[in-house]
Amino acid sequence: MSPLELLSAAFLFAGAAFCLAGTVGVLRFPDVYCRLHALTKVDNLGLGLVVVGLALRSSSWATALKLLLVWLFVLISSAFTCQLIARAALRRGAVPWGGRREP
Amino acid sequence: MTNAGPTRADTALDLALGSSAVETGDAGQEQRHTGGLRKVGSWFRAGAWKSAVARVVFVSVAWWALCDGDPKSFAFGLPVVLTVSVVSFLLSPPQGYGWRLTEVIRFAGFFLAGSVHGGFDVARRALAPSLPISPVFVRYRMRLPEGAPQTVFRITLSLMPGTLNADVLGEELVVHSLVDKGAGIHHELEKLEWRVSRLFGLGIPPPEPEPVHA
Structure with missing residues (x-):
């Protein structure tokens, strides 16, 4: 394995780990608003790392850029979707969890 | 009849296409023609060429990436790039x-x-x-103008640590924070808003230095 392939594998594993953490967040967080945090932030970072990992393996600059564009558009659409879901939940009166858990 | 003068055309900059189309619709056929031309002229006075160059470059690079840099695709790509750029200008004129x-x-x-x-x-x-979370809703009054600056602010806000834009009530944002940091949330939002205002070359005063946390 070349150093580039190793680096790419490291990024892919890190991305997969973040996607897993995002899913764990969706399952563990107590209400819809907290779950959105897990979906937007953690999964975007996970996807970003996967994109970087794949871009390192890609054969041309154009393909690498295409992957980057995929990430950019997913980023924008997930930020908007997240806001739409949060707004719909608020207006339907989904009750936010009122607990506090200090570290 | 002189409502197509320079000031009128300049305010058209801040309007979406819908309202400016209504405006030219009220005037006569002749006026519509010159009004459109003047509007284009005023765009370019307002530095819209920079916006035009940026959009054309972005669309060209996106096309190049989509076609894996294949030179054979350029013959079809050139009209596509031009059409997309023109449509983007019509749908969202430079601000x-x-x-x-x-x-x-x-x-x-x-x-x-x-x-x-x-x-x-x-x-x-x-x-x-x-599971160390203490979620809380906060309200934040935006100082940024409507349109692109507010949109960029809301998108970045949702991807920054801890905060998420839940609703917009006029100038006020409903922000959900995963961790209740008290006044710290407000301060972070102010700092982010200041950064976005700098991105658009707008003059929003920088936030005061962060108060010492107890």
């Missing part, structure tokens, strides 16, 4: 903000660092056995 490339790059760096930090932060909380 005349004095943005600079250096600021855009600086903001992109800040955004990247912030979203990595945000991802790490939430992942850590999700995986920690004690």
